[in-house]
Structures are given as C-alpha cells and as structure tokens.
Amino acid sequence: EDQVTQSPEALRLQEGESSSLNCSYTVSGLRGLFWYRQDPGKGPEFLFTLYSAGEEKEKERLKATLTKKESFLHITAPKPEDSATYLCAVQGYNFNKFYFGSGTKLNVKP
C-alpha cells in the first residue's frame, strides 16, 4: 500500500537545539518528494523538492535529504519562528497523485 509516514508526531526543542524530522514512504516509482511548512490556520508553504536518492537541498536553517526509502528534514540551531507543522508529500508513478504524511508539529521554545 502506498503511504507516507512522518515521525515524530510532535517535537519540542529548545532554541538552538538541532534535530531531524523523518518522512518514510512506501510509494512506488518515486517522482518527487516535497516538504512543506504549515502555520496554524494557513495553507502549506512549499519548501523543497527532492527527486533522487542522495539529493540535498538547503534553505536557511533547514536541510532536506533523500534516501531510497526516507527523507530527513534537518533543523540546525532552530529559532522560535521555526515553530510550525512540517508536511512531507510523495509523488509516485501517477504524476497527479500526491501522498501526504500527517505532519510533524515542531515547537521551539526560547
């Protein structure tokens, strides 16, 4: 069964405490893996696209990596403004089908 699993469900960090969020998938024929940030009551904001194992993308304190079965979103020295829910989505053989994970809710305390 095609699915995307994110862990942990929730993560509390102190400001400056680096950590990683995980997105594992069993979707056949990976076309792309996408990371989004979602603030409460708002739509998801696009962060990164990864297309193949070994690929990495960076933006400020965030770095996304991809292996054959999972992706990590590394957060280096997070700040309170990084607090949000981070969603992972995978696109398989069917280009128009995106499988979303349930998200990791990140809370960064000052």
Next chain:
Amino acid sequence: DVKVTQSSRYLVKRTGEKVFLECVQDMDHENMFWYRQDPGLGLRLIYFSYDVKMKEKGDIPEGYSVSREKKERFSLILESASTNQTSMYLCASSLRQREQYFGPGTRLTVT
C-alpha cells in the same frame, strides 16, 4: 512568486445550502486541486483538474462537484452542505507534474 487565492478565509453556512468555494492562481498552471484537511486525517484530495473543463475524482468526491471554465480558476461546489463537510478547504496549483502551491485555505463551518 506563485500566488493562489481563495475567495473566503472563513465561511459559515447552514445545512442544505449550496456552497461555492473559489480558487484563483496567477501562474498559468495547468493543474489545480481541491483538498480538505481535518485533524488526524491529514490532507485528502477531493478533485483534481489538469486542464480547462477537465476533472478527475480524488479520494473523497462524494457530496462535491467542481468547475473549471478558465485556466486560472477552479471552483468547488457543495451541492447540499452537511455538518460532516465542516473542514478546512485548501486549493493548490502546479505546473505540469511539479510541486504544488497552496492557497491560504477556507475554514468552512456548516451548522
């Protein structure tokens, strides 16, 4: 920057009313999507359109219909609103098979 706008941020409707949610994108994207997002259930695809007047059912199309008369506009219609359609509705667009860009969402409450 890609911009996806939705007609309302908050909407309150009564059971049985016909409800229209509108979405407009300004980047000439071929694909447009409607999702609903509920706690514990994540994002679920309602309908998808890959061209003007073309549509495909998603995972939960029952009770909904869509209309795409112009490339930039994609409407979601609740034919007869019910309380179980209370949810956050999210519109998204994408260029061919690339990443999706989402609108701000419409929080719909059906009483």
